[in-house]
Amino acid sequence: xxxxxxxxxxxxxxxxxxxxxxxxxxxxxxxxxxxxxxxxxxxxxxxxxxxxxxxxxxxxxxxxxxxxxxxxxxxxxxxxxxxxxxxxxxxxxxxxxxxxxxxxxxxxxxxxxxxxxxxxxxxxxxxxxxxxxxxxxxxxxxxxxxxxxxxxxxxxxxxxxxxxxxxxxxxxxxxxxxxxxxxxxxxxxxxxxxxxxxxxxxxxxxxxxxxxxxxxxxxxxxxxxxxxxxxxxxxxxxxxxxxxxxxxxxxxxxxxxxxxxxxxxxxxxxxxxxxxxxxxxxxxxxxxxxxxxxxxxxxxxxxxxxxxxxxxxxxxxxxxxxxxxxxxxxxxxxxxxxxxxxxxxxxxxxxxxxxxxxxxxxxxx
Amino acid sequence: xxxxxxxxxxxxxxxxxxxxxxxxxxxxxxxxxxxxxxxxxxxxxxxxxxxxxxxxxxxxxxxxxxxxxxxxxxxxxxxxxxxxxxxxxxxxxxxxxxxxxxxxxxxxxxxxxxxxxxxxxxxxxxxxxxxxxxxxxxxxxxxxxxxxxxxxxxxxxxxxxxxxxxxxxxxxxxxxxxxxxxxxxxxxxxxxxxxxxxxxxxxxxxxxxxxxxxxxxxxxxxxxxxxxxxxxxxxxxxxxxxxxxxxxxxxxxxxxxxxxxxxxxxxxxxxxxxxxxxxxxxxxxxxx
Numbered sequence: 001x002x003x004x005x006x007x008x009x010x011x012x013x014x015x016x017x018x019x020x021x022x023x024x025x026x027x028x029x030x031x032x033x034x035x036x037x038x039x040x041x042x043x044x045x046x047x048x049x050x051x052x053x054x055x056x057x058x059x060x061x062x063x064x065x066x067x068x069x070x071x072x073x074x075x076x077x078x079x080x081x082x083x084x085x086x087x088x089x090x091x092x093x094x095x096x097x098x099x100x101x102x103x104x105x106x107x108x109x110x111x112x113x114x115x116x117x118x119x120x121x122x123x124x125x126x127x128x129x130x131x132x133x134x135x136x137x138x139x140x141x142x143x144x145x146x147x148x149x150x151x152x153x154x155x156x157x158x159x160x161x162x163x164x165x166x167x168x169x170x171x172x173x174x175x176x177x178x179x180x181x182x183x184x185x186x187x188x189x190x191x192x193x194x195x196x197x198x199x200x201x202x203x204x205x206x207x208x209x210x211x212x213x214x215x216x217x218x219x220x221x222x223x224x225x226x227x228x229x230x231x232x233x234x235x236x237x238x239x240x241x242x243x244x245x246x247x248x249x250x251x252x253x254x255x256x257x258x259x260x261x262x263x264x265x266x267x268x269x270x271x272x273x274x275x276x277x278x279x280x281x282x283x284x285x286x287x288x289x290x291x292x293x294x295x296x297x298x299x300x301x302x303x304x305x306x307x308x309x310x311x312x313x314x315x316x317x318x319x320x321x322x323x324x325x326x327x328x329x330x331x332x333x334x335x336x337x338x339x340x341x342x343x344x345x346x347x348x349x350x351x352x353x354x355x356x357x358x359x360x361x362x363x364x365x
Numbered sequence: 366x367x368x369x370x371x372x373x374x375x376x377x378x379x380x381x382x383x384x385x386x387x388x389x390x391x392x393x394x395x396x397x398x399x400x401x402x403x404x405x406x407x408x409x410x411x412x413x414x415x416x417x418x419x420x421x422x423x424x425x426x427x428x429x430x431x432x433x434x435x436x437x438x439x440x441x442x443x444x445x446x447x448x449x450x451x452x453x454x455x456x457x458x459x460x461x462x463x464x465x466x467x468x469x470x471x472x473x474x475x476x477x478x479x480x481x482x483x484x485x486x487x488x489x490x491x492x493x494x495x496x497x498x499x500x501x502x503x504x505x506x507x508x509x510x511x512x513x514x515x516x517x518x519x520x521x522x523x524x525x526x527x528x529x530x531x532x533x534x535x536x537x538x539x540x541x542x543x544x545x546x547x548x549x550x551x552x553x554x555x556x557x558x559x560x561x562x563x564x565x566x567x568x569x570x571x572x573x574x575x576x577x578x579x580x581x582x583x584x585x586x587x588x589x590x591x592x593x594x595x596x597x598x599x600x601x602x603x604x605x606x607x608x609x610x611x612x613x614x615x616x617x618x619x620x621x622x623x624x625x626x627x628x629x630x631x632x633x634x635x636x637x638x639x640x641x642x643x644x645x646x647x648x649x650x651x652x653x
Contacts, residue, residue, distance in 0.1 A: 115457065119585075
């Protein structure tokens with residue numbers, strides 16, 4: 001199978017698995033577990049947003065939580081003011097996207113390198129954290145929504161069916177919405193990456209100079225990628241606020257932004273499915289650590305991050321993929337002679353070579 | 366008049382504390398190009414070293430100026446040997462690994478010392494300027510910042526060690542050919558940077574509460590200062606500290622401390638848009 005066919009097969013498989021999970025899980029799981037799965041899905045959307053801008057855009061954003069938190073707060077403030085959730089839901093995507101566009105403009109048009117970029121995004125997250133954290137007094141309110149400072153905003157009205165304020169989504173409906181969002185985001189990004197725009201984004205990551213020489217303004221594509229990542233993180237934030245009907249400044253915190261990076265590193269940079277795997281694993285691990293007193297969760301997470309950077313820099317999913325490929329090649333002697341496929345370079349399959357003159361002969365006759 | 370004097374002292378203090386907080390990072394990032402996201406945790410370790418030493422009955426000044434830097438310097442050597450050394454030249458990976466280290470250090474200290482705030486009371490009392498009172502410790506911070514800047518300059522320009530370090534950072538293979546082991550120079554430089562961070566943590570321990578998570582409050586400020594400073598280590602450090610410290614303190618004076626910090630960070634981001642290479646990338650080119 002060449003790379004192209006492989007990508008379509010994996011997309012079809014993930015779509016099938018996704019749809020099966022979407023409709024299967026609510027029937028199998030009890031309500032409590034379903035709510036747990038919903039939060040994993042919310043966090044997976046967040047993980048995918050970073051996986052996209054970092055793994056495909058080459059933009060290391062240490063402050064993805066800035067957009068996540070902005071989404072949550074935008075939704076909370078919007079829904080408390082308007083009552084109906086449709087417009088706030090959309091705003092929770094648009095506002096973080098605009099914020100990402102503004103920040104991205106400063107970064108990409110200032111031509112700051114990715115290292116500086118990491119520090120700036122980290123700083124922005126801290127600014128937002130400090131700002132929101134200091135809004136505890138009753139004088140801090142937007143419309144009828146008090147910001148609540150370090151106490152956060154409790155009792156956020158959850159999503160309702162568009163136009164029908166009284167018809168609030170049940171936990172099961174929220175699972176459907178969240179999981180469908182995850183599927184849509186995942187598949188949408190796969191389509192985008194396969195498209196021309198996506199190819200330019202990836203090319204800009206690989207070699208910005210060369211992309212410029214080919215006549216593409218790499219800054220525009222990076223900005224687009226970053227903005228989209230911000231929008232997706234905002235969507236995750238909105239769903240997060242819905243999941244717990246609560247949001248607080250810790251959503252902007254360093255601990256949260258560290259976690260997203262760990263998901264991506266553990267799952268595998270440069271894939272979209274890896275961060276979902278990493279997210280679920282790490283979230284599960286964190287909740288397990290929370291139930292015992294021996295280890296601090298920071299200790300374990302920090303250790304995992306160091307070990308993965310040093311020993312498994314490609315992450316779980318690509319490493320597993322390699323292992324499977326290797327096993328496959330050992331089992332199939334005919335493929336043993338084939339050289340291992342280099343990433344990004346299209347390879348002509350040995351079977352395809354003799355087919356060529358055959359085809360021309362047929363055309364000639 | 367009194368008020369002006371007090372504001373001046375406060376601004377000097379803000380600048381001085383930025384210099385102190387960022388000095389260790391300036392050495393590690395400015396010289397070695399290693400992004401040390403565990404910088405704040407090095408400071409936290411310095412603060413805990415002071416607290417530990419005080420519990421053992423060590424004099425406060427000895428704890429701050431000797432115990433904290435040495436303790437954190439040693440930690441720096443160990444971490445450089447175990448982790449950082451494997452990642453030279455891979456900036457993004459170093460950044461991730463040091464962030465992992467920062468979480469790890471927070472986790473270890475939380476497990477050992479608990480998540481409670483420990484405190485050291487500020488020594489030296491206070492003195493008055495007209496109707497206002499100023500803490501004597503403020504003047505210590507200012508004095509230490511001046512001494513630190515002079516010491517960095519002296520070591521880098523006037524000593525054999527500084528010459529070797531600067532030469533190695535510029536051309537490691539050439540230094541190696543001249544019989545200097547770059548890996549040892551890296552190790553020593555990292556330890557010096559870590560020791561400076563430890564000193565900063567020890568110095569600030571009497572001013573801020575000491576908790577395992579205190580590092581997070583400093584890391585962004587320190588980075589923004591060093592990055593805003595640009596390629597020249599000392600001139601950049603002083604220039605950016607002066608600019609950001611003054612903005613921070615004046616904004617704090619007009620509004621609230623939180624908005625003062627926000628003003629600092631926003632000013633830094635705007636400045637980086639205008640001067641992507643930092644202050645010394647454009648002005649003071651070629652200085653130390």
